[in-house]
Amino acid sequence: MSPRQGLAEVALFLAAAAAGVYGLGEGLGALFGQGQxxxxxxxxxxxxxxxxxxxxxxxxxRAPHRGTRHAAAPGAPDGGPIAxxxxxxxxxxxxxxxxxxxxx
Numbered sequence: 001m002s003p004r005q006g007l008a009e010v011a012l013f014l015a016a017a018a019a020g021v022y023g024l025g026e027g028l029g030a031l032f033g034q035g036q037x038x039x040x041x042x043x044x045x046x047x048x049x050x051x052x053x054x055x056x057x058x059x060x061x062r063a064p065h066r067g068t069r070h071a072a073a074p075g076a077p078d079g080g081p082i083a084x085x086x087x088x089x090x091x092x093x094x095x096x097x098x099x100x101x102x103x104x
Contacts, residue, residue, distance in 0.1 A: 012051070013052070016048045019048045022041075027039070
């Protein structure tokens, strides 16, 4: 994608987002009694959401994919190379809860 195409994508995204937000505000405002003509604005919002959904699908198709996962290191709970500090599978500590907890 050239920089010019990227700029056009950003401009289209901002225009569709602005039209969707404005259309939603006008449509719901008219729908709940503050003005008239709510249905066309809700249509504008629907079209803006379709444009945004198509853009998201296109961006997702172009996004780089991650490689395969490596085997987990011993003691790493999330499959990463370093175990997180303070995480364990032992559960909460046994005994009464201090400071006015539910076991009072």
